[in-house]
Amino acid sequence: MITPNWTHHAMRLSAGTLFAVLLGWWVGKPVLLPAIFLLAYLAWQFYNSIRLYRWLQSPDTAPPESMGMWSEIFDGIAALQKQNIKRNLQYQSVIDDFEGMADAFPDATLVIDSHDTIRWFNDSAVQLLGLKVPADQGQAVTNLLREPAFAEWLALQGRIHTKLEVPCPADDNITLQISAVRFRKNQRLLILRDITDVQNLERMRRDLVANVSHELRTPLTVLLGYLEMLKAQPDKPDPKAIKRMLKQARQMHALLEDLLELSRLQESDSRDGTGEVDVYMLLAQLEEQANDIDQGTHDLRFDIQTGLNLRGVKADLSSAFQNLITNAIRYTPAQGSIRVGWQESNAGLIFSVKDSGVGIPHRDIPRITERFYRVGSDRNRRTGGTGLGLAIVKHVLHSHDAKLEISSVLGEGSEFRCIFPLERRANA
Ligand code: ADP
Secondary structure, three states: OOOOOHHHHHHHHHHHHHHHHHHHHHHOOOOHHHHHHHHHHHHHHHHHHHHHHHHHHOOOOOOOOOOHHHHHHHHHHHHHHHHHHHHHHHHHHHHHHHHHHHHHOOOEEEEEOOOOEEEEEOHHHHHHHOOOOOOOOOOEHHHHOOOHHHHHHHHHOOOOOOOEEEEOOOOOOOEEEEEEEEEOOOEEEEEEEEOHHHHHHHHHHHHHHHHHHHHHHHHHHHHHHHHHHHHHOOOOOOHHHHHHHHHHHHHHHHHHHHHHHHHHHHHOOOOOOOEEEOHHHHHHHHHHHHHHHHOOOOEEEEEEOOOOEEEEOHHHHHHHHHHHHHHHHHOOOOOOEEEEEEEEEOOEEEEEEEEOOOOOOHHHHHHOOOOOOOOOHHHHHHHOOOOOHHHHHHHHHHHOOOEEEEEEEOOOEEEEEEEEOHHHEEOO
């Protein structure tokens, strides 16, 4: 930046004034001549100030020609302006790059404010959702995505971080998966991904597993029936072999039942069959069944809060709770204790199963809800598990906005806690 040489200009002004004083004194006008000089100097300053003002009104034009101090001021401002233009061009190029990147992003991306009003969206949002520029900027996002589930989900964001799947408003054959990210103070970024292909593949895989399981169930039932019949006969040919065959056939049957249950859960919409579930009644039934299976082997106790009902699908919840209770029975040595609880707390509505069983190694805990994941294959072979129980639990909890917490100490026991959000509480 050009900096005027102020000392030089001050000296020139002082020299001029001194010369006017001396000249005035010599010609006998010691006041008039310096006064005329200073007035002329003031007029020159004023004139240049006006030129500066006019130039600043249209800064794109070349700077006014001047001399002395003003020439340096004009040149200094012109240099500053050049710098600003260069910097603005750089900023603009960064913004253009960002917009280009955002438009090339295959997922529809929208920025919404605290009133759910659309502030910005990319090209993919235009194509995927049929948004119009600029008409849809400033519209409420719920006016464009009219699914009731979407409005509910949006209201819950911040407390629950799940993804939502909805049909595309522009084309029913497309399924969108929506996720939300909070940014800045009150804004949210909505990312809508077309998951139709992934869903189709997933459906094909599920259909295959369900169909094979279904087809295998009938012949296996027949086999099981004959084996049971053979077992009951007093003069059976090889009792040991029949016993082993029966054990394997029952294991296979349990596996098919779990596979069919899992595919039923995946197939059904989480909203189908949702109603008020009387958890007290449900757990009373499960307690009876658990006692039948356990036959007094363990110290099995239920501590259930009454009048604490849940909004959900009864059959699915029953299946999840039953799996956790059966696991506790299966993985706790005889005489061990099992506590089943259902309570309300600040964290939510909690269903818990605590046992004093074999426990789970720390490194296996994050993986035990995966299908067919086993903590040591030996353990499962002995207990007759299918490896699908916790996958079923996880699926049911997910569709009920609940989470599963597992804590365990190897050799001391485990606790499984299903935490449902308080919003899931139904009026008892
Ligand atoms: P399975 O039907 O074979 O029991 P799950 O999916 O229910 O399969 O369980 C997965 C794994 O988690 C099993 O290998 C089992 O070892 C372990 N597990 C589940 N529940 C318990 C428990 N209460 N105590 C110890 N281990 C458990």
